[in-house]
Amino acid sequence: GENVEQHPSTLSVQEGDSAVIKCTYSDSASNYFPWYKQELGKGPQLIIDIRSNVGEKKDQRIAVTLNKTAKHFSLHITETQPEDSAVYFCAARANYGGATNKLIFGTGTLLAVQP
Amino acid sequence: TAGITQAPTSQILAAGRSMTLRCTQDMRHNAMYWYRQDLGLGLRLIHYSNTAGTTGKGEVPDGYSVSRANTDDFPLTLASAVPSQTSVYFCASTPGTTVGEQFFGPGTRLTVL
Numbered sequence: 001g002e003n004v005e006q007h008p009s010t011l012s013v014q015e016g017d018s019a020v021i022k023c024t025y026s027d028s029a030s031n032y033f034p035w036y037k038q039e040l041g042k043g044p045q046l047i048i049d050i051r052s053n054v055g056e057k058k059d060q061r062i063a064v065t066l067n068k069t070a071k072h073f074s075l076h077i078t079e080t081q082p083e084d085s086a087v088y089f090c091a092a093r094a095n096y097g098g099a100t101n102k103l104i105f106g107t108g109t110l111l112a113v114q115p
Numbered sequence: 116t117a118g119i120t121q122a123p124t125s126q127i128l129a130a131g132r133s134m135t136l137r138c139t140q141d142m143r144h145n146a147m148y149w150y151r152q153d154l155g156l157g158l159r160l161i162h163y164s165n166t167a168g169t170t171g172k173g174e175v176p177d178g179y180s181v182s183r184a185n186t187d188d189f190p191l192t193l194a195s196a197v198p199s200q201t202s203v204y205f206c207a208s209t210p211g212t213t214v215g216e217q218f219f220g221p222g223t224r225l226t227v228l
Contacts, residue, residue: 001174006157009155031214032214034216034217036219041221042221042222043119043205043207043219043220043221043222044158044205044219045219046216046217049214049216051214089157089158091158093214102148102160102163102173103160103217104160104174105150105157105158105159106157107155107156107157108157
């Protein structure tokens with residue numbers, strides 16, 4: 001089955017710097033890769049996603065890149081702000097067969113933006 | 116619109132006791148999911164339901180059961196709780212079974228002693 005690895009587990013940056021979180025996946029049939037942000041005491045919330053027919057997607061200060069050949073994808077946050085501090089999870093759609101929307105999540109990255 | 120609500124917010128449970136975690140959504144989403152979140156392990160799928168009346172097993176289904184009698188509710192039951200089921204449980208939903216955003220509830224923190 002699908003396996004998703006995420007690095008680093010913790011990341012500390014200065015306000016204004018960039019942050020990069022990387023994930024690898026094992027199932028070459030996976031075709032959907034979302035990123036979720038989880039603030040303390042809340043449920044995860046989607047911040048950006050990318051499908052396998054696209055190499056890069058950008059939304060203001062966040063961007064995601066996908067390398068299907070290497071089976072890895074990355075989240076890039078530019079001009080980081082203290083409110084970006086949270087836990088970030090990558091995920092890949094699992095190939096269970098049939099029309100299901102099941103995700104396998106990475107283990108999370110705790111991002112701390114120092115003011 | 117409330118989205119997804121979960122109850123209780125937190126619970127301490129004695130080992131061997133049963134418990135049902137409640138999840139209700141008001142978005143008329145067809146698909147619903149239960150995850151557990153453990154430090155260092157991320158979110159792992161317990162059970163899912165593609166539509167009312169159907170359920171399926173996820174990555175870690177043992178010790179848990181679910182039902183989906185209607186579109187809005189997706190309760191998760193622990194028949195005989197064990198300490199390893201101490202975790203934070205999240206319910207989520209999607210409009211359908213094609214790829215797209217999963218909407219998460221606020222979570223239930225469960226401690227089994």
